[in-house]
Amino acid sequence: MKSSDSLRIGELAEQFGLASHVLRHWEAMGLLTPATRVNGRRRYTRDHAVRVLTIIRAKAAGMSLEQIREIINVSGQAERHALLQRHHAELERRLREIAASKALIEHLMECQADDFTQCPAYRRLVETSAEFQHLDEDGCVLSAAGTGSGGTVRRLQEERRDEEQPP
Numbered sequence: 001m002k003s004s005d006s007l008r009i010g011e012l013a014e015q016f017g018l019a020s021h022v023l024r025h026w027e028a029m030g031l032l033t034p035a036t037r038v039n040g041r042r043r044y045t046r047d048h049a050v051r052v053l054t055i056i057r058a059k060a061a062g063m064s065l066e067q068i069r070e071i072i073n074v075s076g077q078a079e080r081h082a083l084l085q086r087h088h089a090e091l092e093r094r095l096r097e098i099a100a101s102k103a104l105i106e107h108l109m110e111c112q113a114d115d116f117t118q119c120p121a122y123r124r125l126v127e128t129s130a131e132f133q134h135l136d137e138d139g140c141v142l143s144a145a146g147t148g149s150g151g152t153v154r155r156l157q158e159e160r161r162d163e164e165q166p167p
Helices: 009-015 020-028 046-060 065-073 077-110 120-127 152-164
Strands: 036-038 041-044
Touching: 009 020, 009 041, 009 046, 020 046, 046 065, 065 077, 077 120
Parallel strands: none
Antiparallel strands: 036 041
């Protein structure tokens, strides 16, 4: 797209695999600046395409449309940094949770136990998770953060091999 080119709403939406009504919704929410109108039709520029891609990437990072609007419309760099820092911390928490879930699944894919819940290596993996360690007396989870680490599965596999070998 040349800087002098402009796109109709359908053309811009199509570039990103979106429906036209999505762009109209983003305009109504204050995420996308209203397009100029030529003969009553919206015309979008390269700046609009950059904004659409920014919104798409922010959504892929797990941000809600309200969070995206807040970041786009924030008045200063320090405030924007604070908002992004909070979102970054949430992404880090989710990554730890995903890593812990991945470790469980990887163990289950290789576990030879008939009842995996009785497998010593699996039980250690579960019992070291933050969810298990933060159970209150009613059995409610107080924290949803996982603990996964890159070497957890490898360490547990080695321990399982050691347990399976005859003395």
